Amino acid sequence: MSKKILIIVSNAKVIGPKHRNTGVFLPEAAHPYGEFAAAGYNVDFASLTGEVPALDGMDSKDEPENAKFLQGEGWEKMQHNHKLADVDVSTYDAIFVAGGLAPMVDMPENPLLKKIIAETYERGAVVSAVCHGPVALLNVKLSDGTFLLKDKNITAFSNEEEENYAREDVPFALETALTNQGGKFQAGAAWAPHSIIDGNLVTGQNPASAAETARNVISLLEASY
Numbered sequence: 001m002s003k004k005i006l007i008i009v010s011n012a013k014v015i016g017p018k019h020r021n022t023g024v025f026l027p028e029a030a031h032p033y034g035e036f037a038a039a040g041y042n043v044d045f046a047s048l049t050g051e052v053p054a055l056d057g058m059d060s061k062d063e064p065e066n067a068k069f070l071q072g073e074g075w076e077k078m079q080h081n082h083k084l085a086d087v088d089v090s091t092y093d094a095i096f097v098a099g100g101l102a103p104m105v106d107m108p109e110n111p112l113l114k115k116i117i118a119e120t121y122e123r124g125a126v127v128s129a130v131c132h133g134p135v136a137l138l139n140v141k142l143s144d145g146t147f148l149l150k151d152k153n154i155t156a157f158s159n160e161e162e163e164n165y166a167r168e169d170v171p172f173a174l175e176t177a178l179t180n181q182g183g184k185f186q187a188g189a190a191w192a193p194h195s196i197i198d199g200n201l202v203t204g205q206n207p208a209s210a211a212e213t214a215r216n217v218i219s220l221l222e223a224s225y
Helices: 028-039 066-069 073-079 111-122 134-136 160-164 175-180 207-223
Strands: 005-009 043-049 094-097 126-130 194-196 199-203
Touching: 005 028, 028 073, 028 207, 043 073, 066 073, 066 094, 094 111, 094 134, 094 207, 111 134, 126 134, 126 175, 126 207, 134 175, 134 199, 160 207, 194 207, 199 207
Parallel strands: 005 043, 005 094, 094 126, 126 199
Antiparallel strands: 194 199
């Protein structure tokens, strides 16, 4: 049976004191979607509110994989995403949290999202996220009361990268926050592909890591059968 993937995206459209426009960073949805579709997986989208997400990173809209996403059923599915509360996430083999600055707004504390991530992880399905998407892993507690991040090898958008991108706009430094909850943060070279697998947890560092992160998810799912 074909694997099922749920890509979870943010609904935030602005961030920070200067009201910077933001959204889901296009390659971080388009590239994973392309990898999952090429593997023959069924891919759905969900968001916290079910509203149409904003897209950021549109300067790369003509890149082949991004253009394919925008002109094909990927963007159509993302526009008509499901409200997370209405989704039976237990039927999915993996969840993937796309990045962009937007998740820093609506994903650090959302109780339903934390519950779903914990349940997905504890049933052995794959939990994955890229760039600022790993902010969704913050404040996730497992059934034994420990943070999901504790002693996990992870990566995400690094402090070095943030300093040169959006430090004045984000509410906190993601690398620091993940480390403070016990994550063993491993930063690769700035803006270069870098993705880490730790058990059934997969994280990627930046936009360039989106496809590699998806391929790591695929490798785990294929190895499990």
